[in-house]
Amino acid sequence: AQSVAQPEDQVNVAEGNPLTVKCTYSVSGNPYLFWYVQYPNRGLQFLLKYITGDNLVKGSYGFEAEFNKSQTSFHLKKPSALVSDSALYFCAVRGLYNFNKFYFGSGTKLNVKP
Amino acid sequence: NAGVTQNPKFQVLKTGQSMTLQCAQDMNHNSMYWYRQDPGMGLRLIYYSASEGTTDKGEVPNGYNVSRLNKREFSLRLESAAPSQTSVYFCASSEAAVTLAKNIQYFGAGTRLSVL
Numbered sequence: 001a002q003s004v005a006q007p008e009d010q011v012n013v014a015e016g017n018p019l020t021v022k023c024t025y026s027v028s029g030n031p032y033l034f035w036y037v038q039y040p041n042r043g044l045q046f047l048l049k050y051i052t053g054d055n056l057v058k059g060s061y062g063f064e065a066e067f068n069k070s071q072t073s074f075h076l077k078k079p080s081a082l083v084s085d086s087a088l089y090f091c092a093v094r095g096l097y098n099f100n101k102f103y104f105g106s107g108t109k110l111n112v113k114p
Numbered sequence: 115n116a117g118v119t120q121n122p123k124f125q126v127l128k129t130g131q132s133m134t135l136q137c138a139q140d141m142n143h144n145s146m147y148w149y150r151q152d153p154g155m156g157l158r159l160i161y162y163s164a165s166e167g168t169t170d171k172g173e174v175p176n177g178y179n180v181s182r183l184n185k186r187e188f189s190l191r192l193e194s195a196a197p198s199q200t201s202v203y204f205c206a207s208s209e210a211a212v213t214l215a216k217n218i219q220y221f222g223a224g225t226r227l228s229v230l
Contacts, residue, residue, distance in 0.1 A: 009154070032217070043118070043204055043221030044157070090156060094217060100145055100164050101172065102219065104156035 002027045004074075004091045006105035013081045014113055021076040021108045023091030032094040033074045034102070035065055039087045047089075050074060061085070081112045116140050120205050120222035127195045127229045135190040135225050137205030145208045146188035147172075147219065148180060150201040157204065163188055195229045202226050 004025045013019045025031050032051055036044040048059025055067045065076045076089060088107050095101030121136045139146065144165045149157040149172075159172030163182040177199060179191045188207075192199060206219040 034218075036219075036221075041223070043206075043223050044219070045221070046218045049218070092157075099217065100147070100162045100170070101159060102157075104158075106154050106156045 002031075002093045002096055002103050004033070004093050004103060004105040006089075006091055006108045008108050009106075010109045010111065012111045012113065015083050016080050019078050019081040019085070019110065019112070021089050021091075021110060023074045023076065023105060025072050025074060025091075025093050027072075027093055027096065029096050031074075033065075033067065034092040034094070035059065035063070035074075035076050036090045036092060036104075037061075037087050038090065038107075044090060047076070081110075083112050083114055086110055086112045118205055118207055118220050118222035120203075120225050122225060123223065124226050125228070127192075127227065129196060129229060131195050132191065132193050133195065134192075135203055135205075135227075136187070137189060137222060138187045139205075139207040139220070140186065141207060141209070141220065142185070143207035143209050143220070144185070145210065146182065147206040147208075148178075148188070148190045149204045149206065150174065150199075151204060151224070152201050160190065160203075195227075197229045200227060200229045 034049045035047040038044045050057050050067045058064045091105040092102045118139045147162045148160040158174050161180040163169045166185045181189045203225045205222045208219045
């Protein structure tokens with residue numbers, strides 16, 4: 001079975017500081033991992049994905065994520081946070097046998113304070 | 115660029131009432147999905163349609179039905195609404211689930227449903 005876990009309900013960071021939003025996965029096989037962002041009263045928007053290859057994946061809005069197989073993690077990072085980054089972030093993994101099934105984490109609310 | 119459009123945006127129902135949530139995409143995508151979002155639980159897949167003419171159950175299909183009317187439209191029906199179906203419902207589409215590079219989902223803005 002595939003699943004992802006986001007251990008933090010909320011992350012607080014000051015503007016200009018680096019941010020990390022954590023995600024760990026449980027997959028029997030090669031994981032296909034995604035990060036999405038949700039702004040208030042909006043649908044989710046794709047940020048980045050890991051399929052294979054380079055462990056550091058770059059995405060939209062200056063975000064990047066590091067895939068770590070030994071720690072089964074896929075943490076989202078940004079070197080310098082902006083107030084406008086405040087949103088709800090979801091990690092997701094694609095189904096191993098059914099490509100239409102995605103399993104989402106519970107979400108992490110990121111608060112960036114000026 | 116409309117993308118994925120959902121209607122209505124808000125709805126209040128009484129227990130036992132029925133309603134249909136509408137979803138349409140203008141990106142010529144093959145796959146479409148319905149999710150529900152509940153606090154602390156992330157998104158859970160209700161039903162999906164891998165291609166026009168096919169539908170399949172997701173994680174939480176009980177109490178719902180779907181129709182893939184054509185390639186553009188995918189509706190979700192609640193035949194007899196229950197308070198447990200109070201949630202935010204999201205429709206999504208992707209170009210082609212079988213192709214990793216095209217397996218990005220695009221979401222609508224959501225329908226906020228309250229069942230009293």
